[in-house]
Amino acid sequence: xxxxxxxxxxxxxxxxxxxxxxxxxxxxxxxxxxxxxxxxxxxxxxxxxxxxxxxxxxxxxxxxxxxxxxxxxxxxxxxxxxxxxxxxxxxxxxxxxxxxxxxxxxxxxxxxxxxxxxxxxxxxxxxxxxxxxxxxxxxxxxxxxxxxxxxxxxxxxx
Amino acid sequence: xxxxxxxxxxxxxxxxxxxxxxxxxxxxxxxxxxxxxxxxxxxxxxxxxxxxxxxxxxxxxxxxxxxxxxxxxxxxxxxxxxxxxxxxxxxxxxxxxxxxxxxxxxxxxxxxxxxxxxxxxxxxxxxxxxxxxxxxxxxxxxxxxxxxxxxxxxxxxx
DNA sequence: GTAGAATCGTCAACGTGGTTGTCGAAATCG
DNA sequence: CGATTTCGACAACCACGTTGACGATTCTAC
Numbered sequence: 286x287x288x289x290x291x292x293x294x295x296x297x298x299x300x301x302x303x304x305x306x307x308x309x310x311x312x313x314x315x316x317x318x319x320x321x322x323x324x325x326x327x328x329x330x331x332x333x334x335x336x337x338x339x340x341x342x343x344x345x346x347x348x349x350x351x352x353x354x355x356x357x358x359x360x361x362x363x364x365x366x367x368x369x370x371x372x373x374x375x376x377x378x379x380x381x382x383x384x385x386x387x388x389x390x391x392x393x394x395x396x397x398x399x400x401x402x403x404x405x406x407x408x409x410x411x412x413x414x415x416x417x418x419x420x421x422x423x424x425x426x427x428x429x430x431x432x433x434x435x436x437x438x439x440x441x442x443x
Numbered sequence: 444x445x446x447x448x449x450x451x452x453x454x455x456x457x458x459x460x461x462x463x464x465x466x467x468x469x470x471x472x473x474x475x476x477x478x479x480x481x482x483x484x485x486x487x488x489x490x491x492x493x494x495x496x497x498x499x500x501x502x503x504x505x506x507x508x509x510x511x512x513x514x515x516x517x518x519x520x521x522x523x524x525x526x527x528x529x530x531x532x533x534x535x536x537x538x539x540x541x542x543x544x545x546x547x548x549x550x551x552x553x554x555x556x557x558x559x560x561x562x563x564x565x566x567x568x569x570x571x572x573x574x575x576x577x578x579x580x581x582x583x584x585x586x587x588x589x590x591x592x593x594x595x596x597x598x599x600x601x
Numbered sequence: 602g603t604a605g606a607a608t609c610g611t612c613a614a615c616g617t618g619g620t621t622g623t624c625g626a627a628a629t630c631g
Numbered sequence: 632c633g634a635t636t637t638c639g640a641c642a643a644c645c646a647c648g649t650t651g652a653c654g655a656t657t658c659t660a661c
Contacts, residue, residue, distance in 0.1 A: 294560065295558075295559030295561070295562055296492070296556060296559040298467060298563050298566070298578075299463075299464050299468055300591070301583060301586065302460050302461075302463045303460075303464045304586035305582045305585065306460040306464060307598075309456060309457040309460070310457060326601060327598070327599045327600075328600050328601075342638075343638080344637080344639080353620065354638080354639075355621085355640080356618065356619055356620075358639070359617085363617085378627075378637095378638085379628085380626070380628070380637065380639070381637090381638060398452070398453070401452070401454040401456070401457070402453035405451070405456050406453075408585055411584060417581075420456075420582075421456060423570050423575075423578055426570060427566055427569055427570065428462040428465075429466065433458070437596075437599050437600075438596040438619070439619040439620075440619095441486055441596055442485075442486050442618090443484035443486065443619095443645090443647090486647085501610065501611095502610080510647090511648075511650080513610090513648085513649080513650085514647065517646090517648090536609085536657070537655080538608065538610070538656045539656095596617090596646080596647050596648070597617085600617055600619095601616070601617040601618070601648075601649090
């Protein structure tokens with residue numbers, strides 16, 4: 286069973302998906318480093334995206350990212366130290382500490398979006414617009430709906 | 444510039460690639476857990492693949508995986524403790540310690556290959572054999588040749 | 602043949618990211 | 632008002648990565 290095709294072993298598929306992801310992320314951060322964000326790590330971009338323009342709290346951030354509130358809090362600490370995020374008190378609830386983007390963080394987020402668009406355009410040039418769209422549609426069809434699971438280090442390593 | 448398509452923002456592409464990778468790996472390990480390998484982590488399968496049937500040394504393993512020999516040695520330690528690998532002296536060079544698969548490790552590796560073939564077959568059933576092959580070909584065209592870079596935790600996080 | 606250089610594996614220290622458990626402060630519920 | 636819940640922080644721990652150092656062994660060159 287499994288009707289394996291000898292020249293297309295199944296284990297190559299995940300490696301190619303990972304390589305594609307990694308290529309995009311590496312290219313993004315090489316370009317971001319050139320544009321004034323050399324400190325940004327792959328993980329950080331996703332966290333900034335999860336914080337969003339309106340801000341959040343550490344607990345809510347942890348839920349969005351699929352990690353514990355403590356882990357989210359630690360990552361926020363580092364992004365605060367790097368100048369991408371800032372904390373503020375919630376006027377309506379003294380327990381909560383709001384996490385907001387700084388101008389530097391907003392700049393990084395905007396540039397990330399622009400570079401991702403450029404990289405996708407590069408793939409469209411290399412493969413054809415329709416192939417990239419088909420690739421996205423196919424992946425959407427075989428993966429769960431919510432793509433925001435950011436606990437990659439702990440997930441992969443254990 | 445960048446000619447962004449509003450309904451297909453560039454940042455979705457890496458998320459979909461990651462989601463595809465993650466879906467395959469999660470399904471693999473769910474099935475491996477059922478088949479007697481609940482301790483195996485995503486990282487470990489790749490390491491076993493890199494060790495291969497003939498065995499290696501820690502230094503060579505590190506080079507194959509793109510990590511330091513110390514990191515490779517630590518991972519080998521854990522896989523030895525789990526019963527997947529064993530160490531032996533090299534009769535020709537007393538400095539080297541050969542790293543070999545145990546029968547349990549070989550069993551895990553064989554089952555991984557079989558499950559990956561089944562999962563790829565599942566995608567072929569859902570999408571069509573030609574679409575999966577096209578997806579692989581497209582990814583091969585836009586990624587560097589060697590897909591074996593296993594330093595994912597350190598790469599992503601820190 | 603032996604002195605010097607290169608290689609292998611290990612140990613130690615450290616950074617980053619993750620986890621669980623605890624705990625005080627503040628809000629909410631009854 | 633008291634009991635419960637929630638939020639954020641602290642501590643301890645594990646997994647994985649790094650660099651630097653150091654014996655032990657092998658290779659190389661004189």
